[in-house]
Amino acid sequence: MSQTVHFQGNPVAVQGSIPQAGDKAQPFTLVAKDLSDVTLGQFAGKRKVLNIFPSIDTGVCAASVRKFNQLAGELDNTVVLCISADLPFAQSRFCGAEGLSNVVTLSTLRAPEFLQTYGVGIADGGLKGLAARAVVVIDENDNVVYSELVNESPTNQTTMRHWLR
Template sequence: MATVTLKGNPINTSGSLPKVGDKAPDFTLTATDLSSKSLKDFAGSRVVLNIFPSVDTGTCAQSVRQFNTEASELENTKVLCISRDLPFAQDRFCGAEGLNNVVNLSDFKTGKFGENYGVNFVDGPLEGLLSRSVVVINENGEVLYTEQVAETVDEPNYKAALEVLY
């Protein structure tokens, strides 16, 4: 279990992020076209998991925008934006913003992604949503970098996350 804060108030997650050097846990999530996607679908690519509570909040929306911009400059890299939002909301947001360099995936069906990556909030006002985190995975499925943002309303450290890919 990890403890982060929401506007200074402590909230807990269901576990801990995978460790650098570990094999990234596989997952099955729902894409905006309602198809199922797994980590295996991105095999051979470097993958950035941008994990957040809801695209309908300012900080989460900004992380999708920022990673969309950054992703267009990286070779062989896919940015997966993962939340418990419905795929329809994810698709609406990216369509309205003109964002097409990220892949939106939803953990709304089972919540197993949040369990396997240790990012489900287990208490507090965001209980049931995902903790703001970044996991970077190499072409072989190994974790290169992780960050669980200590204060939920803060943005992740984009530079540190993407530095491991240069």
């Protein structure tokens, strides 16, 4: 199945289907800033917010990481995972320069299957092979409670916050 988002006003195809509320979150292994593997299972018993985006080096994506860092500081028993194709070094550099310590940055380096599994792989255009912007909220039992494939508008934080209460 293919979905469409917009990038700079142009439609872009996205492969797969983003998980829907009620789905069981699929396991994944991504790469941390120290190049270690990190799995979904390492966050067992916590709520997980997956902030998925193409690159931390774009203004919109960088702003989302700042916003989610603020949100993460306000939530109990919740981890915010900021996931992109950036090298872990770039993610770490950005968070260090910005003073962001409430989010966990993870890279799809060595894990391109994540894009298909979570239905966020950009299928065409200049960003082919990167992740489309998306948010997936997963409860303590690894059930998806909210998901949104994000167009060029900001994430619907009001709706997302509802599911994090």
